Amino acid sequence: MRTIDWVDDAVEIVDQTALPGETRILRLSTVDELVEAVRRLAVRGAPAIGVAGAFGVALAARQFAGDGDGLAAAVDRVRTARPTAVNLARCVQRVADRLPGGPDAALEEALRIRDEEIDSAERMARLGADLVTSLCGERPRLLTHCNSGALATVTGGTALAVAFELHRRGALAGMVASETRPLLQGARLTAWELGRAGIPYRVAVDGAGPFLMARGEVDAVILGADRICANGDVVNKVGTYAHALGARAAGIPFLVVAPESTVDLDTPSGDAVDIEDRGAAEVMSFQGVASVPEGADAVNPAFDVTPHSLVTAIVTDRRVIRLDEGEALGRYEPVGRRVGP
Amino acid sequence: MRTIDWVDDAVEIVDQTALPGETRILRLSTVDELVEAVRRLAVRGAPAIGVAGAFGVALAARQFAGDGDGLAAAVDRVRTARPTAVNLARCVQRVADRLPGGPDAALEEALRIRDEEIDSAERMARLGADLVTSLCGERPRLLTHCNSGALATVTGGTALAVAFELHRRGALAGMVASETRPLLQGARLTAWELGRAGIPYRVAVDGAGPFLMARGEVDAVILGADRICANGDVVNKVGTYAHALGARAAGIPFLVVAPESTVDLDTPSGDAVDIEDRGAAEVMSFQGVASVPEGADAVNPAFDVTPHSLVTAIVTDRRVIRLDEGEALGRYEPVGRRVGP
Numbered sequence: 001m002r003t004i005d006w007v008d009d010a011v012e013i014v015d016q017t018a019l020p021g022e023t024r025i026l027r028l029s030t031v032d033e034l035v036e037a038v039r040r041l042a043v044r045g046a047p048a049i050g051v052a053g054a055f056g057v058a059l060a061a062r063q064f065a066g067d068g069d070g071l072a073a074a075v076d077r078v079r080t081a082r083p084t085a086v087n088l089a090r091c092v093q094r095v096a097d098r099l100p101g102g103p104d105a106a107l108e109e110a111l112r113i114r115d116e117e118i119d120s121a122e123r124m125a126r127l128g129a130d131l132v133t134s135l136c137g138e139r140p141r142l143l144t145h146c147n148s149g150a151l152a153t154v155t156g157g158t159a160l161a162v163a164f165e166l167h168r169r170g171a172l173a174g175m176v177a178s179e180t181r182p183l184l185q186g187a188r189l190t191a192w193e194l195g196r197a198g199i200p201y202r203v204a205v206d207g208a209g210p211f212l213m214a215r216g217e218v219d220a221v222i223l224g225a226d227r228i229c230a231n232g233d234v235v236n237k238v239g240t241y242a243h244a245l246g247a248r249a250a251g252i253p254f255l256v257v258a259p260e261s262t263v264d265l266d267t268p269s270g271d272a273v274d275i276e277d278r279g280a281a282e283v284m285s286f287q288g289v290a291s292v293p294e295g296a297d298a299v300n301p302a303f304d305v306t307p308h309s310l311v312t313a314i315v316t317d318r319r320v321i322r323l324d325e326g327e328a329l330g331r332y333e334p335v336g337r338r339v340g341p
Numbered sequence: 342m343r344t345i346d347w348v349d350d351a352v353e354i355v356d357q358t359a360l361p362g363e364t365r366i367l368r369l370s371t372v373d374e375l376v377e378a379v380r381r382l383a384v385r386g387a388p389a390i391g392v393a394g395a396f397g398v399a400l401a402a403r404q405f406a407g408d409g410d411g412l413a414a415a416v417d418r419v420r421t422a423r424p425t426a427v428n429l430a431r432c433v434q435r436v437a438d439r440l441p442g443g444p445d446a447a448l449e450e451a452l453r454i455r456d457e458e459i460d461s462a463e464r465m466a467r468l469g470a471d472l473v474t475s476l477c478g479e480r481p482r483l484l485t486h487c488n489s490g491a492l493a494t495v496t497g498g499t500a501l502a503v504a505f506e507l508h509r510r511g512a513l514a515g516m517v518a519s520e521t522r523p524l525l526q527g528a529r530l531t532a533w534e535l536g537r538a539g540i541p542y543r544v545a546v547d548g549a550g551p552f553l554m555a556r557g558e559v560d561a562v563i564l565g566a567d568r569i570c571a572n573g574d575v576v577n578k579v580g581t582y583a584h585a586l587g588a589r590a591a592g593i594p595f596l597v598v599a600p601e602s603t604v605d606l607d608t609p610s611g612d613a614v615d616i617e618d619r620g621a622a623e624v625m626s627f628q629g630v631a632s633v634p635e636g637a638d639a640v641n642p643a644f645d646v647t648p649h650s651l652v653t654a655i656v657t658d659r660r661v662i663r664l665d666e667g668e669a670l671g672r673y674e675p676v677g678r679r680v681g682p
Contacts, residue, residue, distance in 0.1 A: 006681070020634040083526040145548075176640065179624065181546040183507055192634045195634050195636065198424075202638045202640040203624055203637055203638070203639040204639065204640050205547065205627065206522065206546065206547045206578050206580075206584055207486075207519075207547040207548070207579050207580020208640065208642055208644075208645070209583070210583040211579060211582050211645035211646070212642070214646070236548050237548075238546065238548050239546070241552050241587075242551040242583045242586070246586060247553060249586055259520070280544075283528075283544055283546055293361040293536050295536065296532045296536065296542070298544040299544075299558075300546070300552065301552060304548075304549070304551075304555075305552070305555070329481040336468060
């Protein structure tokens with residue numbers, strides 16, 4: 001199953017707000033429908049949002065054919081649907097650059113981005129699994145935060161793809177999935193994916209992770225990223241930083257798995273990232289049930305910044321950067337790569 | 342309003358599971374009713390649980406008058422209703438020691454414990470407010486976790502009593518209340534108490550606290566304790582340790598406020614404390630709404646241990662212990678105290 005795909009001239013997504021209760025496929029055939037789906041997190045996770053952005057521009061090319069101003073405005077709406085993940089702006093730009101070639105050229109580029117994401121998930125899984133085994137030995141117990149599985153990408157996932165690969169190799173004892181308030185991506189989505197894969201797991205409240213590490217119940221933390229800055233700072237779901245502090249205090253590896261498309265060398269550090277505040281409503285209710293006093297306010301940063309000094313290693317689809325050994329990100333330069341098309 | 346009191350030969354409590362929607366008074370006239378109320382957290386917070394235990398023994402003395410074995414078993418049920426807070430066992434013992442004098446002697450001791458808790462909340466408020474002002478200057482912004490207000494004691498509170506006192510002095514800018522999953526004591530109870538007191542506050546998910554500190558939005562963390570060990574280790578609601586790591590990383594004070602009755606010099610360190618696991622059901626649903634896949638398991642430590650090295654100061658009803666300046670707990674020895682009755 002693909003989390004997001006292009007099917008019969010429209011975008012189809014698994015509506016993640018309905019999981020795990022219901023596997024609902026949404027068909028998005030206009031730019032506005034797609035932007036709305038991204039905003040309300042029906043599709044989420046940096047790589048999946050990037051593919052959604054690419055398809056959004058492909059939709060716009062068809063919807064606004066011959067209307068240059070309308071097309072430009074639509075592309076802008078897609079680009080700014082969410083502010084934090086660099087993948088969105090980057091994928092939108094790649095497809096927008098092909099718009100002069102017409103709708104089919106745009107779609108072709110969007111499909112290429114989709115295929116690259118599928119390919120990159122497989123590469124991350126292998127690189128990450130090798131690293132985990134080398135750092136933690138046989139059958140470690142891993143903790144993950146938020147959802148970085150197939151639902152955050154097109155198939156496979158980022159950090160969770162590593163867990164799937166370790167499980168295939170018989171080299172994973174089990175997982176702790178932190179529930180990830182306020183939207184419970186861990187309890188709803190990661191638990192659902194781990195259960196389907198047959199991996200033993202326990203859900204924990206977000207505040208418990210560092211204590212479970214201190215108590216010796218976790219061998220490494222492994223999670224995704226919404227943006228990786230030039231200095232190695234990691235922008236990811238709120239709660240990531242607290243888990244990084246816990247890992248450091250417990251002396252266990254803190255591993256970040258994300259495709260090269262998440263690395264943003266134009267952002268020098270986490271200080272430069274616009275952290276989306278998603279408003280009080282998400283915090284103040286639980287699956288629609290009001291729980292706090294009327295009139296209460298909330299602060300709701302959707303992401304936080306983990307300083308590079310707390311990160312053991314970053315695993316991308318192309319390389320492993322050992323920040324703990326002094327390696328820096330730099331620009332990925334494949335050996336012998338072709339220049340030009 | 343008192344959270345717990347003795348009224349017309351029975352124990353009356355505010356049912357904290359119904360707040361903030363409803364202020365429901367429960368009347369408990371048997372030992373079993375009282376134990377059940379403690380277990381399901383209708384009454385919670387270390388000092389309030391201590392008073393509940395004291396009243397529980399007073400109830401037992403009446404219910405099992407003339408039945409020595411029944412009385413001993415009932416006292417044991419009260420003592421073991423919850424395992425972590427030392428106040429419960431200690432208050433139960435104080436009243437049990439008076440049982441040879443009959444039911445009235447037992448009740449007299451229980452009422453004395455209640456009055457001592459009321460008195461101690463006032464003392465903690467003053468000592469704590471003085472300390473916060475000296476450490477943070479005028480009008481700081483404080484973060485608290487779980488509920489340490491009037492609802493955790495008889496009146497006033499522990500850490501939250503300090504906030505109330507600062508507010509009365511015009512010396513508090515506002516509070517962040519972390520929601521405190523799984524049972525939301527922060528979002529439900531602390532928010533309710535802060536709103537009633539007219540203190541500006543914002544609720545945050547538990548994973549956001551350390552990031553808010555790193556972003557400079559919090560001047561100190563202040564919270565209660567369920568047990569303070571001889572070496573200064575603090576056992577408190579799960580999530581406390583993660584907030585302590587955040588405070589240390591941000592270089593802001595981490596303050597623990599609890600009565601002397603919470604200090605347990607017989608427990609050398611946090612390693613020796615039985616941490617209650619309250620089971621999967623609390624984590625797996627939100628106010629009764631199922632949210633995770635069927636068959637999912639959870640790990641649910643109700644408390645965690647914050648090592649003394651992360652604690653700036655402990656404020657009791659009698660003294661301020663500056664752990665950051667090398668002070669140790671020791672036994673509280675009032676100057677000129679009378680020996681014997």
